[in-house]
Amino acid sequence: MTTKENEMPGHTRPVSDERDGLMAFLEQRRYLLKLTGYGLTPEQLRATPSASELSVGGVIKHCAYTEAGWIDTVLRRPMSYPGKHDWDQHFDLDEGETLEDILAFTDRVAAETARAVAELDLDHQVPIDKSVPWNPQEYDHWTLRWVLLHLIEEIAHHTGHADIIRQSVDGATAYTLMAAAEGWPANGFVTPWKPGVPAS
Template identity: 60%
Template sequence: MPGQVGPIADEQEGLLAYLAQMRYVIRLTAYGLTDEQLRSAASASPLTVGGLIKHCASTEESWMATVRGERRPVDYGAYEADFALAEGETIDDVLARYDAVAAATEKTVKDLANLDHEVPVDKSVPWNPKDVDNWTLRWVLLHLIQETARHAGHADIIRESVDGGTAYPLMAAAEGWPETAWLKPWRKA
């Protein structure tokens, strides 16, 4: 996937393309890392590259369940667990789940084919407004883009702290871009 989203034909295609791009860049933060590095909290917070990718998959899955009307109670214990790879859980497990979540998101959006589809606001959590009854599917997709981009930034910082890898050199390595005078693909130390 290129470093930029390509031309888009309509709003739905654009929202899905930008969400796919953000999924891709957060996935890139795991490129070439060992299991130990994926679990490394290399900054002042307990966040890890593997845990952030897992959290993004869980968050997207939860939002799409809400869009489809599959109400789930908020489980704060599960929420905390989403930020860490479980014992025996691999990045391949997490990425496969994220792929399935992404496919389900795209199917849900295309099946609904209505960005104004109403999504009820969960008023049981303190971060949602009490004076709004419904989001729209459009709002949910924008929120997922925002959430994934925010965590991709966190993962970028953690990744750079782990081994110096940064976004475009990682992308160049993952995609086999040729080395240039101004961009050298990341290489494992």
């Protein structure tokens, strides 16, 4: 992952309005999640070194599929990525699947989300699937605004998982990875991550 062209600091940029704010925070959450895979070998991408059965690669992939599913629901269309990838299988990497593959998929989904959000009002109604036990039964619809807030929540939640898994793999943490990916010089706050160098 190289980020010089899309450089994004640790905090979300200033925002101009509600729609811009929702999209900016969603983009920032995705970026921080993608950073958890920075510099991993194929074996490390699949590693499950923590108490969880999850891998960094699996968490990134799951979040992209989850976002795609929500946008399909927003647009009331069939699943864009049907097949064997049921919700409980999103965490599994296919044989030969690489970090580049997963990040490219994440970027495709992000572009689809941006197109949908640009074309719809934030009050656009999104039907609630009442067959799912954790969805409220007393309401008939979400809004696009709610869906974007939920995606921010979902990706932030799973970024915490990925952070712990990544730190269990090689000791790297969010800001050391960000510093390495963006080419920050060493400073009094953070030392950029380097492969094979124990985190300090």
